[in-house]
Amino acid sequence: MRRTQRGGHKEKQILFEYGMIGEHESYVKTFGGFDLYYQGELIYFSSSKAKELLAILVDWSGKEVTLSHLAEILNEGERDETAAKQAVHLAWHRLKQTLKKYGIEKIVIKGRGTYAINKEAVVCDSYDMVRQVKGASNFFVGEYMPEYSWAEVTLSNLIRDYFDEGES
Numbered sequence: 001m002r003r004t005q006r007g008g009h010k011e012k013q014i015l016f017e018y019g020m021i022g023e024h025e026s027y028v029k030t031f032g033g034f035d036l037y038y039q040g041e042l043i044y045f046s047s048s049k050a051k052e053l054l055a056i057l058v059d060w061s062g063k064e065v066t067l068s069h070l071a072e073i074l075n076e077g078e079r080d081e082t083a084a085k086q087a088v089h090l091a092w093h094r095l096k097q098t099l100k101k102y103g104i105e106k107i108v109i110k111g112r113g114t115y116a117i118n119k120e121a122v123v124c125d126s127y128d129m130v131r132q133v134k135g136a137s138n139f140f141v142g143e144y145m146p147e148y149s150w151a152e153v154t155l156s157n158l159i160r161d162y163f164d165e166g167e168s
Helices: 008-017 048-059 066-074 081-101 127-132 149-162
Strands: 025-028 035-038 108-110 114-117 123-124
Touching: 008 025, 048 066, 048 081, 048 123, 048 149, 066 114, 081 108, 081 114, 123 127, 127 149
Parallel strands: 025 123
Antiparallel strands: 025 035, 108 114
């Protein structure tokens, strides 16, 4: 089941025109809200925790995130560490199921007690801005995954590193 794409055909057309996505690529949108697209179609997540897990991995930019750290972030306030870790395992299972439906399960990597995004397997607006890909910063309007409070640290870093330089 797919949700109606935000911005519909027009957003897909803009992404193709700017060269942000190719026909067979996974595109991660972090500016203005977090979403994942495959072949220009918005991917629907049946679990908000699975989507947030992917968002955390994207935020970590390919670095490995430990199970314990994910449990802390995804289950803020949960005192039972075992239950929090089990919730991460469930979110991971649901995330993999969703990605497998589209044949893109290899965009995420699970190691021994660690999880990561495969940066080489996705196109991402914030990754492109950091790499200074021409036109990538045009998509940044001061919002980075606003639905997640933990993303405010990265937002502050983006603003400082890419927009405050000229104001010194």
